[in-house]
Amino acid sequence: MFGFKNDDAATVVQFIAEHVRRDISFGVLPPDSRLKIEDLRQRYGGSAHSFREALTLLANEGIVEASSQRGFRVASASQADLEDVTRLRAEIEGLGLKWSMKHGAVRWEGELIAARHAVDRADRMVMDDIDALALEWDEANREFHAVLVSRCNSPRLIEFQSRLFFESRRFRFAVLKERAIEPERLKDMRNRLVDAVLARNDQQATEALERLILEPFGAPGN
Amino acid sequence: MFGFKNDDAATVVQFIAEHVRRDISFGVLPPDSRLKIEDLRQRYGGSAHSFREALTLLANEGIVEASSQRGFRVASASQADLEDVTRLRAEIEGLGLKWSMKHGAVRWEGELIAARHAVDRADRMVMDDIDALALEWDEANREFHAVLVSRCNSPRLIEFQSRLFFESRRFRFAVLKERAIEPERLKDMRNRLVDAVLARNDQQATEALERLILEPFGAPGN
DNA sequence: AAACCAAAAAATATTGAAGATTTTGGTATT
DNA sequence: AATACCAAAATCTTCAATATTTTTTGGTTT
Numbered sequence: 356m357f358g359f360k361n362d363d364a365a366t367v368v369q370f371i372a373e374h375v376r377r378d379i380s381f382g383v384l385p386p387d388s389r390l391k392i393e394d395l396r397q398r399y400g401g402s403a404h405s406f407r408e409a410l411t412l413l414a415n416e417g418i419v420e421a422s423s424q425r426g427f428r429v430a431s432a433s434q435a436d437l438e439d440v441t442r443l444r445a446e447i448e449g450l451g452l453k454w455s456m457k458h459g460a461v462r463w464e465g466e467l468i469a470a471r472h473a474v475d476r477a478d479r480m481v482m483d484d485i486d487a488l489a490l491e492w493d494e495a496n497r498e499f500h501a502v503l504v505s506r507c508n509s510p511r512l513i514e515f516q517s518r519l520f521f522e523s524r525r526f527r528f529a530v531l532k533e534r535a536i537e538p539e540r541l542k543d544m545r546n547r548l549v550d551a552v553l554a555r556n557d558q559q560a561t562e563a564l565e566r567l568i569l570e571p572f573g574a575p576g577n
Numbered sequence: 578m579f580g581f582k583n584d585d586a587a588t589v590v591q592f593i594a595e596h597v598r599r600d601i602s603f604g605v606l607p608p609d610s611r612l613k614i615e616d617l618r619q620r621y622g623g624s625a626h627s628f629r630e631a632l633t634l635l636a637n638e639g640i641v642e643a644s645s646q647r648g649f650r651v652a653s654a655s656q657a658d659l660e661d662v663t664r665l666r667a668e669i670e671g672l673g674l675k676w677s678m679k680h681g682a683v684r685w686e687g688e689l690i691a692a693r694h695a696v697d698r699a700d701r702m703v704m705d706d707i708d709a710l711a712l713e714w715d716e717a718n719r720e721f722h723a724v725l726v727s728r729c730n731s732p733r734l735i736e737f738q739s740r741l742f743f744e745s746r747r748f749r750f751a752v753l754k755e756r757a758i759e760p761e762r763l764k765d766m767r768n769r770l771v772d773a774v775l776a777r778n779d780q781q782a783t784e785a786l787e788r789l790i791l792e793p794f795g796a797p798g799n
Numbered sequence: 800a801a802a803c804c805a806a807a808a809a810a811t812a813t814t815g816a817a818g819a820t821t822t823t824g825g826t827a828t829t
Numbered sequence: 830a831a832t833a834c835c836a837a838a839a840t841c842t843t844c845a846a847t848a849t850t851t852t853t854t855g856g857t858t859t
Contacts, residue, residue: 366645367842368633392811402843407812408630411590415637417733423588424850426811439731450668509661511639511744515737522733589813613839624814629841646821646840801859808853813846820841828833 371409380524451504459506478538602746673726681728700760
């Protein structure tokens with residue numbers, strides 16, 4: 356019936372998890388709100404078991420909190436969380452970039468330049484219709500940062516990076532909704548980053564990356 | 578009735594997950610072996626659903642692999658995995674240690690010294706009866722490395738560290754079973770590490786930590 | 800009025816059984 | 830030997846029921 360023979364998200368649990376994950380990122384399900392299984396079923400479909408499984412999974416990812424015998428709720432999103440996630444993201448991603456710069460060749464550089472192009476474009480366009488383009492915008496961002504670490508040769512680092520990126524999504528959308536994105540500034544920082552990568556300058560690259568990650572959130576702690 | 582309402586995860590799923598996690602670490606369930614739910618139920622008890630949930634969780638942690646429609650199996654443990662885990666552990670733990678050295682005070686130093694004492698002792702004793710003392714030995718190790726990062730002020734880093742430590746357990750036990758532990762050498766390295774920490778010397782500390790983590794596995798890549 | 804206890808109500812956790820779908824392994828055919 | 834096909838096995842998903850825990854409610858005592 357369905358043509359999905361891929362190993363990707365072919366199971367109901369993963370389908371649900373993906374959906375809930377996205378709705379949490381977008382703020383449709385706000386922080387600290389309770390996730391009553393019965394309510395969710397009516398919204399997303401699926402059986403109670405599938406939901407438990409999916410929520411257990413999301414709890415393990417950190418965007419849902421589970422307390423024993425008391426059900427699930429969306430993880431809180433405090434200032435401390437924001438700082439923790441972004442700081443750690445800067446470190447992990449910086450490390451992955453450093454390693455990628457050792458192994459990545461011309462092909463990688465091409466992917467990087469293409470991803471930069473896409474994300475620059477998304478930055479410029481997203482303001483026109485935030486609701487419609489937000490997902491696309493974030494996907495371009497995800498792709499760019501994924502390429503940065505893609506050649507690091509460490510599957511676990513890639514997974515951590517991806518997880519932290521998802522966790523920071525909520526905060527990123529909050530910034531976007533305040534229209535606090537500065538396309539030109541971001542483009543500048545990305546150019547400096549890519550230049551440093553192409554020149555294989557480790558230190559400049561990690562510094563540029565750190566600024567790119569931290570600055571949109573107001574560089575807390577100055 | 579008040580008192581015992583700890584967050585202690587008294588749910589069946591977590592109980593099963595904990596058990597299976599341990600058996601995988603110990604090699605009771607060897608890498609790549611299939612995890613048939615029916616078989617496991619007879620061994621651990623619990624319902625099929627609880628098992629699915631637990632295994633989904635372990636799959637998310639990385640020590641179990643799930644392929645859609647084809648069940649679960651213990652994650653393979655290749656040389657590449659060993660290198661990935663240990664390398665990443667050295668980096669993450671090093672970062673956490675650096676941050677801990679900023680915030681940790683006298684109390685922390687005390688915990689560190691106590692943990693070092695315990696793990697030195699465990700190293701000396703474990704050879705006498707490996708099967709009986711292995712768990713205790715590894716717990717002392719876990720505690721020591723947990724203390725190192727305990728003051729880093731980043732819950733997510735602590736969680737990553739803990740996860741990587743569990744993932745590396747399998748390899749650590751393999752080394753132990755080959756009786757390839759050198760208590761005196763390890764004690765030396767730990768002393769150098771703790772000395773550097775007390776002196777608040779970032780670079781020496783991270784270098785010592787890196788050696789402590791990588792060396793027991795034969796320092797691959799020379 | 801505040802604190803306390805017990806029973807009722809609500810929600811969650813767990814299990815069992817059964818139907819649907821997919822993979823696997825064997826057999827017959829070409 | 831390769832392919833097509835069928836049956837058995839395993840997994841995935843849902844429905845339904847029971848057990849356990851938390852929360853609420855209402856009445857009693859201090």
